[in-house]
Amino acid sequence: MNHSSHKRMTLPFPFALMLAINVGFLIIAFVIDRPASIIEGFVTIVTSRVVLVTDFIAVGGLGATLVNVAIIGILSVIMFIKSGAKPSGATIMALWVTAGFAFFGKNVYNMIPLTIGVWLFSRFKKEPYSNYHLASLLVGTLSPIVSEISFLGIFSPPIEIALGSLLGICIGFIFPAVSAHMVRMHSGYDLYSMGFAGGLIAMILSTTANSMGLRTYPVSVYSYGNNTVMAIIMYAVAATLIISGLFTGGGVKANLATYRKFFSHSGRLITDFYFLYKNTIYINMGLLCAFATTVTLLIGAELNGISAAGIFTMVGFGCFGKHIKNVPPIIIGALLSAYLNIWPFTSPANVASILFAAALAPLAGQFGIIWGIVAGFLHVSVAMHVGALCGGLNLYNNGFAAGFIAMILLPIITISERMRKNHED
Amino acid sequence: MKIKFEKIMAITSELLSYCHSNGAKEFHLDISESDDAIVLTMRACLEHMPDKEMERLHTALSAPRQREIEQDYWELIGESETHSEMTLVGMLCDETAVQYRDNELSITLKRYA
Numbered sequence: 001m002n003h004s005s006h007k008r009m010t011l012p013f014p015f016a017l018m019l020a021i022n023v024g025f026l027i028i029a030f031v032i033d034r035p036a037s038i039i040e041g042f043v044t045i046v047t048s049r050v051v052l053v054t055d056f057i058a059v060g061g062l063g064a065t066l067v068n069v070a071i072i073g074i075l076s077v078i079m080f081i082k083s084g085a086k087p088s089g090a091t092i093m094a095l096w097v098t099a100g101f102a103f104f105g106k107n108v109y110n111m112i113p114l115t116i117g118v119w120l121f122s123r124f125k126k127e128p129y130s131n132y133h134l135a136s137l138l139v140g141t142l143s144p145i146v147s148e149i150s151f152l153g154i155f156s157p158p159i160e161i162a163l164g165s166l167l168g169i170c171i172g173f174i175f176p177a178v179s180a181h182m183v184r185m186h187s188g189y190d191l192y193s194m195g196f197a198g199g200l201i202a203m204i205l206s207t208t209a210n211s212m213g214l215r216t217y218p219v220s221v222y223s224y225g226n227n228t229v230m231a232i233i234m235y236a237v238a239a240t241l242i243i244s245g246l247f248t249g250g251g252v253k254a255n256l257a258t259y260r261k262f263f264s265h266s267g268r269l270i271t272d273f274y275f276l277y278k279n280t281i282y283i284n285m286g287l288l289c290a291f292a293t294t295v296t297l298l299i300g301a302e303l304n305g306i307s308a309a310g311i312f313t314m315v316g317f318g319c320f321g322k323h324i325k326n327v328p329p330i331i332i333g334a335l336l337s338a339y340l341n342i343w344p345f346t347s348p349a350n351v352a353s354i355l356f357a358a359a360l361a362p363l364a365g366q367f368g369i370i371w372g373i374v375a376g377f378l379h380v381s382v383a384m385h386v387g388a389l390c391g392g393l394n395l396y397n398n399g400f401a402a403g404f405i406a407m408i409l410l411p412i413i414t415i416s417e418r419m420r421k422n423h424e425d
Numbered sequence: 426m427k428i429k430f431e432k433i434m435a436i437t438s439e440l441l442s443y444c445h446s447n448g449a450k451e452f453h454l455d456i457s458e459s460d461d462a463i464v465l466t467m468r469a470c471l472e473h474m475p476d477k478e479m480e481r482l483h484t485a486l487s488a489p490r491q492r493e494i495e496q497d498y499w500e501l502i503g504e505s506e507t508h509s510e511m512t513l514v515g516m517l518c519d520e521t522a523v524q525y526r527d528n529e530l531s532i533t534l535k536r537y538a
Contacts, residue, residue, distance in 0.1 A: 090494050133493040180497050188501045270498055270513050275488050 013279060014087040015077050017244060018095050021237060022073035025066045032229060033063025042067055046109045050147040051216060052392035053348065055104050055305035057223035062230075065305060068107055073099035075108070076137055083130045089272035092281070093320040094137040100312025101140060103305035105395040109150070110143035113165040117172015124173075134194075135176040141198035141396040142171050145205065148216060148393065171201065186406035188269030189366075191321050192313075192359040195399015199390055202400075206391030218392030222348045223304040230303035231293060234311055238289035241315070245282030259283045266365030267321035274319045285318030288327065292355055295331060299354075301346040310355025317358070326365035326372070327358045333376025341381065353383040356398030360405060367413050378405050432495075433463055433536070436514050438503040440532060443511060444469035447478070449530070462519075466533045474525045483523050486532070488515035 011019075029038060041064025045056050056065040076098050085091055098106065118136040122129045129136070150164030179197035190196055206216055245259075246252050258280045265271050273281045292314040296307050314322065334357035338350040357379040364372025383401035387394075394400055437454065444452060449469035457464050494516050502513050515521060520535040 085493065086489075086491075088491055088494065090491070090497075127496075128492070131492045131496045134497050176496060180500060183498055184500045188498075193497075269501060270494060270516070272488065272491075272494075272512065272516075275512070276484070 011081070012087045013244075013248070014092045014274070015081060017240075017282075018077050018092075018099075019074060021240065022070040022077070022099065024236075025070040025073070025233075028233065029063040029066035029070070032066075033061060037061060038063040038067055041065070046107045047151060048147065049151050050105050050107070050110065050144045052144065052218050052387050052390075052395065052397060053104065053306060053352070054144075054219060054221045055223045055348075056107075057103070057226060057305045058221050062223075062226055065103055069099050069102040071108060072102040072106055072111070079136075080133060083133065085130055085133050087274060089274040089281070089320040090134055090270075092274060093316040094134050096285075096312050096316025098137045098140060100309040100316065101395055103308040103312070105309075106140045106143050107147075110146040110164075110168070111140050113146050113168025114139045114143060114172040114175070117169040117174075118176055119172075120169065121173045121176050132176055135179060136172075138179075138194040138396075139172050139175045139198075141195050141394055141399070142168075142175070142202060144393045144395060145171060145202070171205075175201070182403070183269065186403045187410060189362045189406040189410060190359055190399060190402040191267070191269065191317055191361065192356070192396050192399025192402055193269065195359075195394065195396025196403030198396055199386065199394045199400025199403070202390035202394035206389070206393055209391070216391035216393060218387050220348070222302070222306065224302055227297070227303045230308060231297060234289060234293040234303065234308070237315070238286045238293065241282045241286030241289060243286075245280055245284070245286060248279040248282075255280050255283060262323040263325045265321075265323070266362050267323065267326045268362040268366060269321065271321045271362075272319075273321075273323075281319040284323050285315045287324050288318045288322060289315045291324060291327070295335075296351060296355070299335070299346055299351070301351040302348065304348060306348055306352045307355060310352055313356065314358055317361075322358055322361045323365075326361040329364040329369040329372025330357050330360050330376035330379070331355075333357070333373035333378075334380045335376075336373070337377040337380035341384070343384065349384060350380065353380040353398060353401075356383065357402070359399055359402035363406065363409065363413070367417065371409070371413055375405055375409055378409070432499055432502075432517060433465060435499065435502040436465065436517060436534065436536075437467075439510055439514050440465075440467045442503070443482075444471070444530065447471060447474070447530075462535055462537045464533065464535050466531065468532075469530045470528060471525070471530045472528055474530055479523070479525055482511060485511035486515040486518070486521040486523055486534075488512045490519050491516040 041060030045060040045068050048059050076095050115136045118132050118139055119129055122132045146164045146168035149167055150161045152160050179194050182197040183193050246255055258277050292311040334354040339345050343350050357376045360375040363375045383398050386401045387397045449471050451470040453468040455466045502510055518534040518536045522533040524531045
């Protein structure tokens with residue numbers, strides 16, 4: 001008699017929710033746009049140069065962009081499931097950030113060579129690929145390099161695609177080692193640490209290329225006029241997350257009590273809220289989503305691909321360091337800086353710098369509101385300039401800028417705090 | 426079989442730093458390496474260890490091993506400014522045990538290859 005047993009595999013809730021949200025994006029795409037125009041827009045997105053700042057909504061339309069986000073999001077989840085990754089603050093964060101940057105910069109094509117490079121590095125180190133999950137998703141910060149070379153328009157397409165892919169594989173190969181080493185430089189106060197590593201690599205590549213006469217120029221391709229649809233999408237995501245956080249586990253009252261514990265954390269790397277508080281993270285992530293969307297709308301800015309990426313990044317780090325108490329001081333400083341600087345207050349670049357300034361939230365969490373405001377203020381100024389330094393080749397440009405701010409501010413804060421303590425004693 | 430000793434040194438530095446910042450003046454460290462694991466035990470003489478701190482330490486060290494985190498963030502260990510590093514220590518270890526008895530804090534960590 002044969003006994004057959006079926007091993008039942010249950011999908012962890014964070015992965016299931018991420019899949020559901022991305023399927024939701026697919027459905028919305030086909031509701032708001034025609035299939036023919038989505039396909040055409042999607043092809044344009046995949047084959048376009050994506051140097052900063054190229055808003056995919058402007059390039060291929062909102063429907064095609066949502067399909068790109070959904071495909072990247074679903075593939076990332078599948079990659080985690082297939083390789084046996086368990087949900088953690090870091091993995092959930094990586095999924096949201098990757099999906100967010102599929103609004104501008106990342107596409108199915110330019111992610112592949114970079115991921116292969118990271119996989120080759122894991123083979124070289126004789127370690128499981130699962131050890132490099134984060135790097136294999138977040139290496140996408142350098143995805144503009146792959147597209148830039150692949151669709152240069154100087155040589156024949158096969159040669160350019162081969163060159164772009166080869167360079168992407170090489171970059172993917174070195175990225176894990178470089179990024180692991182960079183965290184010490186900002187002592188974990190720049191949440192977008194991979195962006196700092198990516199910025200340094202992009203800066204070296206860009207300046208080398210410039211020296212050889214191959215110049216890359218940042219561009220400004222932004223979409224306009226989608227605020228109503230985008231606001232509905234963002235608030236729907238926020239509501240889904242908050243409901244998921246409130247009604248899972250121990251019930252609403254217990255979950256709200258647990259949520260208050262978030263505020264006792266500075267948010268400095270590594271603060272894994274998922275390990276600490278399980279599905280309560282979704283209350284935090286949902287509130288951050290609603291907060292970032294509301295700030296964008298209140299200042300009268302556009303909800304375009306770049307601000308959507310900023311909002312998704314805010315959501316992602318809602319389980320890995322950010323909370324509704326350490327983010328606002330940074331945003332206040334960033335708003336003040338954007339108001340006073342030479343660029344229009346609601347220019348897309350200013351808005352992006354405001355939203356992504358929250359990379360420095362741990363500074364506010366650890367050292368208080370005033371230092372948070374200072375960090376946010378300085379961040380916008382630096383972020384507005386470092387993009388050119390990298391030739392627009394680093395997607396997480398704000399992570400690069402935030403790294404410098406953390407490196408400079410930390411010793412100043414430390415000295416100042418010591419002086420204050422001595423004075424009090 | 427490959428156990429990276431540089432990570433053990435970083436963990437040791439973190440534990441020393443943690444115990445020192447909590448008032449320890451005397452430390453005892455045992456490290457034993459076998460084919461597939463390293464066991465690290467630190468004992469520190471501490472006159473007082475508040476229950477709340479003990480609970481926080483236990484929570485931090487009971488973080489499950491997260492190899493994908495390890496690769497990208499292990500270099501943050503060793504600064505002991507906040508509890509986040511002790512959580513990271515937990516994420517680098519497979520088994521942990523913490524005990525405070527007779528003015529002695531004992532931390533035992535086991536890390537497989």
